[in-house]
Amino acid sequence: MQNKGPVGGPAVVLASKALHTINAKTAHGLLRYSSRFQIQAVVDADHVGEAASHFLAGTPSAIPIVRSVQKALELGEAKYALVGVATHGGVLPDPLREDILASLAAGLTLINGLHRFLGEETLFAEAAEKGGAEILDIRKPKPRNELHFWSGRIFEAKAPRLAVLGMDCAIGKRTTARILVEACRHSGLRTEMIYTGQTGWMQGGDYGFILDSVPNDFVSGELEYAICSCDADLSPQLIVLEGQSSLQNLSGPCGAELLLSAQAKGVVLQHAPGRKYLEGYEKQGFSYPNLKTEAELIRLYGSRLLAITVNPQHLTEQESRKVRQQLQSDMGVPTLDPFTDAEKLVSICREYVNEN
Secondary structure (H helix, E strand, O other): OOOOOOOOEEEEEEOOOOOOOHHHHHHHHHHHOOOOEEEEEEEOHHHOOOOHHHOOOOOOOOOOEEOOHHHHHHHOOOOEEEEOOOOHHHOOOHHHHHHHHHHHHOOOEEEEOOOOOHHHOHHHHHHHHHHOOOEEEOOOOOOHHHOOOOOOHHHHOOOOEEEEEEOOOOOOHHHHHHHHHHHHHHOOOOEEEEEOOHHHHHOOOOEEOOHHHOOHHHHHHHHHHHHHHHHHHHOOOEEEEEOOOOOOOOOOOOOHHHHOOOOOOEEEEEEOOOOOEOOOOOOOOOEOOOHHHHHHHHHHOOOEEEEEEEOOOOOOHHHHHHHHHHHHHHHOOOEEOOOOOHHHHHHHHHHHHHHO
């Protein structure tokens, strides 16, 4: 699927007192990169005046963090408000609800990537009508007659596919995929990315789909269609797939489609060795998956683990460095920091392309 129409322009990101949390992963992604929207400010009353770079690496420090939507609009013109928080079950915390209503009152077009369709709820629909605003619920699935079923066309695609998979949700798969794509392009390797989530679309992805908004029978077909369209239109040397969580993730083992339906024969695996439990299931005590088992599953699916990239969450810099060294010894593949080892990742990608 290509872009959903001519959507894009100056925007504010609604982080709504959650910028420091993992729930603000959409805000984090938009702060790092977006070709679709020009981010004017972040709304988060708990972090006013702080630098965005304080919360995450690779973020422009010049983007201001302000108390309210009104304060953001005083800094410059914005046309869009982007919901930057993803919560389990689409629950709306009070600060986010208030910022959404303020955005609609100001006439901003709301880009909502939550599972909850705000445009269908009376409170927000009436606020949008009163403010002359629009709500775009981008997780709404396409009509059934526009969805694609898997056909086998994937075997006609010429560009090799590389999947950036993860050991868990909210672990940095999209960020690593974006770093990889930009580094490969900078090196002269024609590389395209297939997005599979709402943040990827917000960042400006031209090819892809929002995987968890598609009925299961059509996921493989939508993935195939995006890849084949990209391959036919642009003839890239490499296609990078924004991945899904672990093949062992109890809440959603979605990576198999990327290995089988998309025929991604190379995998970069994002790992957070500091985690003990699956993200969002700490209270239930559901254990973080086993890395060696994941590598073996990838092999059994007919793909090759090319590298492990490490998310240093809960680790000091020294601990992260030591863990990477130990994992590289144990797993027998390069184990890297995607922010500092991008050139090494490019070399791995070039070798993979040459072999395929």
